[in-house]
Amino acid sequence: MYKVFYFLIWLIAWLPLRVLYIFSDIFYLIIYYVVGYRKKVARRNIEKSFPEKSKKELRKIERRFFRYFCDLFIETFYEIHMSEKEVLRRIDFGNIEPILEQLSKGKSVLAMTSHYGNWEWGSALSLLLPRESPLYGIYKKLNNKKFDQLMINLRSIFKGKTIETHNLFRTMVKMRKEGEIGVFGMISDQSPWVGNVNQWLKLLHQDTPVLDGTEQLAKKFDYPVVYIHIDRVKRGYYKCECIPIALEPKLTTELEITKKYFEILEHKIQAAPEFWLWTHNRWKHSHLKK
Numbered sequence: 001m002y003k004v005f006y007f008l009i010w011l012i013a014w015l016p017l018r019v020l021y022i023f024s025d026i027f028y029l030i031i032y033y034v035v036g037y038r039k040k041v042a043r044r045n046i047e048k049s050f051p052e053k054s055k056k057e058l059r060k061i062e063r064r065f066f067r068y069f070c071d072l073f074i075e076t077f078y079e080i081h082m083s084e085k086e087v088l089r090r091i092d093f094g095n096i097e098p099i100l101e102q103l104s105k106g107k108s109v110l111a112m113t114s115h116y117g118n119w120e121w122g123s124a125l126s127l128l129l130p131r132e133s134p135l136y137g138i139y140k141k142l143n144n145k146k147f148d149q150l151m152i153n154l155r156s157i158f159k160g161k162t163i164e165t166h167n168l169f170r171t172m173v174k175m176r177k178e179g180e181i182g183v184f185g186m187i188s189d190q191s192p193w194v195g196n197v198n199q200w201l202k203l204l205h206q207d208t209p210v211l212d213g214t215e216q217l218a219k220k221f222d223y224p225v226v227y228i229h230i231d232r233v234k235r236g237y238y239k240c241e242c243i244p245i246a247l248e249p250k251l252t253t254e255l256e257i258t259k260k261y262f263e264i265l266e267h268k269i270q271a272a273p274e275f276w277l278w279t280h281n282r283w284k285h286s287h288l289k290k
Contacts, residue, residue, distance in 0.1 A: 006150065013080040017236050020078055024070040032066040038279040042066070045278045049204035049269075064274035071235065076120045079154055087124040087158060091230070091238040096128060098244050099183060102224045103133045108172075108181040110218050110225045111135075112245065112261050114189040115277035116268060117230035118238055125183070125228070125240070126160035133181045135160040138168055140190075160185075172221060185228070186214050188261060191282045199255060201262050204269065206283050208262075215257040218249035225249055225257055227264050232275050 012020070031037045039062075046061055053061075079087075102109050113119055126135035137155045141164050142148035152162050161182075163171050168184070175182065192198075192211050199212050218225045227243040243264060246257045269276045 009077045010080060013077050017075070017078055020074045021071065021235065024074045025067075027073070028067045028070040031070060032063065039066075041281050042278040045281075045283065046273070048206055048283070050273070051205060061273050062278075065276075065278050068232070068274050069277075069279065072118060072120075075118055075236070076154065079120060079157060082157070084124070084127055084158060087121060088127060090236055091118070091121050091124060091240060092233075093125060093128055093240040094242070096125070096240070096242050098224075098226055098242050098247075099129070102247070103130060103181060103183070106181060108133070108175070108221070108223045109183045110214050110223050111183050111185045111228045112188045112214055112225060113185060113228040113230070114187060114265050115280065116189075116265070117232050117275050119187060119230060120154065121238065122185070122228065122230050122240065123155050123160045124158040125185075127158050129183060133183065135183045135185055136171075137162045137185045138165060138187075139163075140165050169217070172217065176221065184217075184223075188214055189265060189282070191280070191284070199258065201255075201259060203262050203266055208283065210258055210262065212255065212258045214261075215249070215252075215255070218246065218257060219252070222248075222250050227261060229264070229268055231268070231272070 012023075032039065042065060043058075043062055046058055046065075050058060050061070099109050099111070111125075113122060123135060123137055129135060137160055139151070139155070139162055142151065155162050163184075172184070188211055190211060192209050199210050200207050201210050202208065203210075214225065217223070224247045225245040227245050229241040229243065231239050231241065233239050245260050245264075246252050249257060
């Protein structure tokens with residue numbers, strides 16, 4: 001079944017993106033109006049995040065999100081045959097100087113990002129980095145081994161590498177001993193496993209359990225931290241913004257890095273909420289706050 005699915009995706013992905021967007025428009029009508037895929041979760045998240053908005057405004061955000069969600073699905077698999085030239089035409093990485101400057105000093109960089117815009121295409125950042133210091137995408141292993149390998153392959157197309165979360169610390173120690181550096185890409189707006197909920201912050205009016213692992217690693221290794229924001233310019237085109245969070249992490253106070261990350265993220269979501277992943281049940285453990 002997987003091989004059939006992959007072959008169909010591989011075949012369809014040869015179509016021009018403008019044609020694939022026609023499929024996206026059809027999928028949107030089915031997913032939103034017929035299937036209702038995770039609509040209740042998305043609606044609840046949006047309503048709680050914007051209590052000041054009218055029902056009409058909330059539904060507009062909801063519809064725009066699901067329309068973009070279908071585009072994102074199409075764009076992710078389109079990447080299978082995407083050339084380096086095309087991806088760099090479709091995503092403007094703009095000001096990555098803060099990253100290049102730290103790498104030139106012999107320092108690895110922790111790049112915090114989020115489920116906003118097309119984070120999968122963001123792996124193309126590795127094309128603009130020195131060969132000896134590539135982008136390492138940090139990911140959580142999927143239960144389905146074949147789909148897990150598919151996502152690893154997609155994230156490695158543009159010369160990037162991947163590290164499974166449980167191997168991250170061990171890999172960072174090994175790289176430091178061997179004098180290797182790189183950029184570690186962390187999607188930091190995920191919900192922690194309930195047993196690892198230690199820190200809570202306010203995000204979009206809600207008590208939110210947060211992952212502070214990036215901050216801990218930054219202080220442990222004294223690696224600078226930046227925020228990578230990928231904003232949609234128009235259909236099929238994006239602009240990347242690199243925002244320094246802590247260039248000297250050991251001088252920061254407790255949770256300062258994590259708080260700044262969530263402050264930036266909240267500001268970006270409020271500016272264009274339809275491009276954040278609302279179908280993820282981020283607030284399911286909020287009632288466990290101590």
